[in-house]
């Protein structure tokens with residue numbers, strides 16, 4: 001085991017990736033300090049993941065790092081309550097169809113589920129299932145150039161019709177990655193869909209955790225960190241990485257003070273990280289230069305609370321509307337909370353009072369989610385800047401690994417290279433990689 005007694009680690013950013021690194025390293029005995037620009041972690045914060053940290057959230061069965069962390073934070077008998085829900089697709093005839101689940105052993109279950117899924121016309125389903133079977137048998141292989149093609153072009157090449165792409169594959173891509181088929185690479189599409197659909201039956205489970213991300217993740221980590229003496233500095237903004245001879249020598253804070261440690265982990269969103277970098281490193285290292293190739297867009301989330309019961313949480317993937325999905329959960333026995341997500345610029349740029357309530361109400365009614373006569377109790381809209389990483393062709397090559405060329409600097413964050421689309425799992429995996437990299441040096 002690494003001798004840790006004298007080693008200190010400064011983590012910039014108290015989101016899931018930074019908290020994961022802090023949790024892992026503090027358990028190994030490192031002296032950890034977190035600096036976080038928000039006033040606190042959790043419910044009352046309106047930026048980044050904190051803005052949705054106070055609501056129920058979804059975890060997929062294939063998100064193993066997230067599940068492992070939750071298990072480590074909660075004793076077996078007190079795991080956060082969760083319910084399993086199906087994935088629902090909205091078809092052109094206004095009907096909803098579930099993606100089926102069977103308990104056949106892998107990979108048979110994927111094949112049977114695909115054949116049973118009535119969201120795709122029968123002949124296309126059969127073609128796809130035969131092609132998937134050929135992949136398993138080794139009689140067909142995925143093309144080597146997937147990262148350089150768009151997902152819609154590749155899906156057309158395996159004879160998926162534009163209608164199936166619009167009703168099934170595009171909503172799925174938007175839900176899993178925030179990206180549209182027409183802009184994301186085929187490799188990013190396959191990478192995000194495969195763990196969910198083509199692994200074991202339990203991998204494709206969608207769990208809605210009733211407690212918020214704050215209650216089952218942020219608070220227990222913060223408590224564990226506080227118990228071992230980790231310092232968490234809120235309202236503290238890093239403004240510059242200071243360096244000496246290709247090592248970080250300190251972090252300059254907005255108030256002019258300098259914090260120093262043996263190790264530094266930048267666990268920030270991309271747009272907040274690059275301004276902190278010394279100019280010299282941007283010109284000298286391809287590792288930092290390539291960050292300029294990464295693009296992201298804003299995500300807007302509409303919240304609406306209605307006075308009606310919600311017997312079970314629902315997740316519906318939408319097609320041909322600006323909204324990617326509707327997620328419905330019960331807030332109390334007689335109140336339902338709906339959240340609708342969009343990356344359409346029109347909403348992020350609209351003035352705060354122009355919430356398109358009418359369009360949303362019509363949509364919820366047409367989906368038969370909003371009952372006639374149901375009272376709308378509240379609505380609001382939040383835009384989270386740069387929260388969706390563009391997975392356009394070529395992006396995979398530019399997502400940085402966690403070890404940087406600067407010996408004592410590591411990068412965490414859902415946008416780093418983890419093999420996952422930029423989601424909570426990716427953030428936690430990146431946090432684990434940083435902790436491993438420090439512990440193993």
Ligand SMILES: Cc1cc2nc3c(=O)[nH]c(=O)nc-3n(C[C@H](O)[C@H](O)[C@H](O)COP(=O)(O)OP(=O)(O)OC[C@H]3O[C@@H](n4cnc5c(N)ncnc54)[C@H](O)[C@@H]3O)c2cc1C
Nearest residue numbers: 013015016017037048049057058238272413414423424427
């Ligand atoms: C609307 C929405 C809904 C989502 N829902 C789900 C869900 O249901 N399930 C799921 O698995 N995932 C969900 N996600 C994704 C998940 O929230 C993110 O993937 C995750 O928060 C990313 O973690 P991170 O640590 O990489 O970055 P962040 O969460 O962005 O954390 C970065 C932290 O750095 C801080 N910071 C920034 N600049 C500075 C600075 N200069 N100095 C100090 N601190 C700074 C920020 O305040 C922030 O706390 C959702 C995301 C969004 C936008």
